[in-house]
Amino acid sequence: MDEHADAMGEPGFCFPAPAVAVLDEHGGIVEWSAEAELLVGMAFAEVEGRPFDDLLTAPATRKSQPVDGTHPGPDPAEPGGSGAGTRAVLAHSAAGGHTEIYLWDSPLIGHGRRLVLFVPFGQALGWGHGLSFLNAVFGQDMVGMSFHDTDLAVVRTNITPEMFGGPPLTPGDRLDAVMPTDDAAAVEAVLRRVLKTGVPIFGHEFQMRSRRPGERQWTLSLSVMRMENARGEPAGLMVLVHDVTEQSRIRRHRDLLHRSASRLGMSLDVTRTARVLADIVTPELANIATVDLAQPILSGGEPPQVFAAGESDLVRIAVASTDGPWPAELLQVGGVYTVPPLSPQLRLLQKNRSVRLSRGEVTRALGERAALFVPPGAHTLVVTPLHARGRLLGTIAAWRTGQPGAFDDAETELLAEIGSRAALAIDNARRYAREHRTAMALQRRLLPWATTDTPAAETAAIYRPAHGGHAVSGDWFDAIPLPSLRVALVVGDVFGHGLIASATMGRLRTAIQTFADLELDPAEVLTHIDDLVHRLAAEAPAATRDVVGATCLYAVYDPITRRCTLASAGQPPPVLIGPEGTPRLIDVNAGPPLGVGGVPYESVTTEIEPGSILALYTDGVLGLEPYADGDGMRRLQDEIAVQARSRMTLDDIGRAVLGDAPGEPSRDDVTLLLSRMRELPSGNVRSWRFPADPNAVSEARAVTRHQLHDWYLGDIAFTAELVVSELVTNAIRYAGGGPVELRLIRDGALICEVTDPSNTQPRLVRAGDTDEGGRGLFIVAQFTTRWGCRYGRRGKTIWTELPLVENATGQDMVLPD
Secondary structure (H helix, E strand, C coil): CCHHHHHCCCCCCCCCCCEEEEECCCCEEEEECHHHHHHHCCCHHHHCCCEHHHHECCCCCCCCCCCCCCCCCCCCCCCCCCCCCEEEEEECCCCCCEEEEEEEEEEECCCCEEEEEEEEHHHHHHHHHHHHHHHHHHHCCCEEEEEECCCCCEEEECCCHHHHCCCCCCCCCCHHHCCCHHHHHHHHHHHHHHHHHCCCEEEEEEEEECCCCCCCEEEEEEEEEEEECCCCCEEEEEEEEEECHHHHHHHHHHHHHHHHHHHHCCCCCHHHHHHHHHHHHCCCCCCEEEEEEEHHHHHCCCCCCCCCCCCCEEEEEEEEECCCCCCCCCCCCCCEEECCCCCHHHHHHHCCCCEEEEHHHHHHHHHHHHHHHCCCCCCEEEEEEEEECCEEEEEEEEEECCCCCCCCHHHHHHHHHHHHHHHHHHHHHHHHHHHHHHHHHHHHHHCCCCEEECCCEEEEEEEECCCCCCCCCCEEEEEEECCCCCEEEEEEEECCCHHHHHHHHHHHHHHHHHHHHCCCCHHHHHHHHHHHHHHHHHHCCHHHHHHCCEEEEEEEEECCCCEEEEEEECCCCCEEECCCCCEEECCCCEECCECCCCCCCCCEEEECCCCCEEEEECHHHHCCHHHCCCCHHHHHHHHHHHHHCCCCCHHHHHHHHHCCCCCCCCCCCEEEEEEEECCCCHHHEEEEEECCCCCHHHHHHHHHHHHHHHCCCHHHHHHHHHHHHHHHHHHHHHCCCCCEEEEEEECCEEEEEEEECCCCCCCCCCCCCCCCCCCHHHHHHHHCCEEEEEECCCCEEEEEEEECCCCCCCCCCCCCC
């Protein structure tokens, strides 16, 4: 045996030896092998001289079908003939057993003797099937098959250059003879693992490149099984190779199209969508990709009808490269260029058709500008239009540098399909950006100034609209100055998103300001707004009525009494930070959202120390990562308290509390209204109570005159006395009994309040020349900057405001005749 055969572990005879008998010319047994003894169960001494046919239960059937499926053999009884195979039943000496065997007999030349080989029939059948299988496999040219020795060298193969279109593989070769060293090493690692462990591998795919750069590459499916010799030792490997390049390409393209469909629809940001598109194209289809869009798209505008040469501008939005950093000599992200002169290729793009070009064609078409657009080492380009709603939004350009070969039809069609889906995503993002910007502009125009400074409180509001593809949600805030130095604080959140939510917010804010001027109790204000929301829902289209609604918290703070009255319609409870920095939640009953109806709202009143910070906020704050889930409300209290103790401005406190909120973009508007509450000095307020007696009018005038002199406001004493006289007179005349209370408040203006137990509504009328009355409120209106009336649980209060400088209104006072 030669060295090579020894290394293979006796290749070709990896099965046990058959039983052997030698027969004389009369058919008697003259020789008997050890395998025959084991199979028959008789020693040579027991069978010597006996006819071999005596060992069979019946004469052997001649010309039987061979186990390998070939033609029948000749009759061994014929002179010079040999049996191709005979099926028989062998009798055992021990226990009378029987074994079905397959035997071959052949004459030995010159001795008149015959050689008989026999094995169990099942074993012979296996050998026949194995041989048939090998003949079938080696005879076809669809699947490559090769035997390798334990050193992985090829022993036998049917792989020809015509099978896969690659280099030939001949006996004695190693894999690096037909593929690059790196590829060969990767495959041989798989072969060695199977050779060592004996565990077969089926369907292992790997990429095979030609040893000559620039030529084609294959995707091959590899199946490897270890072969063993008769002693069960590794004798080599059987390798099956199937070319699945086309199937793999179809599968990769299908997966790429699926990924593009899922990823391109994940964002409503034009730039982010363009980046995803460039990343999808590389490295599956190209080494370098660029996405260029018409400049108006970035601001949500409509793209031009056509790309006019020398007029339309394109902006490079995204780039991707598998060859390392983006080359500095190429057009960078954000770079703007003008559409080149009209050409056949540009006409094809306008018609929504992809264009394939070689490097030379691109260089000739661009001329001097080629250096900005042609990557180093690139050899092939395909440009696909991004076309949506009949308009060309831009292009995606895919270059190949390291990948061999030009783009084929299937790849060009795939890129066009991806571009079509990307164009829809980009156009949706553009339209969203336009609506979002419009809603933002409307929202900001409808919202008040973020900061206010009144005698009752200093306020600062932080409003952040939803972003990252989420539409504006209609949050709002307000700080409304009320008569008698009070202030109304409001936060709210309209259901829904976009322009409709912003418009609804504007209507609700206006309505709340109107009801605030009526100086109603907070619970009553919310009840009126709830009725308004019901009317808005009735006016809305049937499909959207269920989503018309809002949440709101309305609070009124009085700096004289230091009391704050609140009512809530579905809003989270306010946070109050005391002057010493201790936080607590105000326990306000959160009624149903506006528009639900059927449940009354309740007001609660709490006393607030001067210097305290009251925080009203929408639920968008609790959606931010630092305050989301679990005990987020407690963490919000603690954070406001920590920032409040830093003595920063309210605006800085609010921004520190909200921060930049890491993580996902906010899905909801975020609104935080902070108010630092104040107290009016007690020396600036005086009040008196008088009986319902006409004589009390003169007393009211007197106390007013004396108090104004004490406040060094004697210049307006006459006017103030006149106003107080008219108000007290009306109260005594129409109050229907009960005491009348007068209160003077000094701040930026002189506020005169007269309270009586009557609910009669005061009316401003113009008295006739002969009328004896009816001029009181007319005189009041002439001498004050404004006046009004508010109702309490019992009675009403008429208030007026006088400037601290006589006739500070600049108007001519008209007195009745």
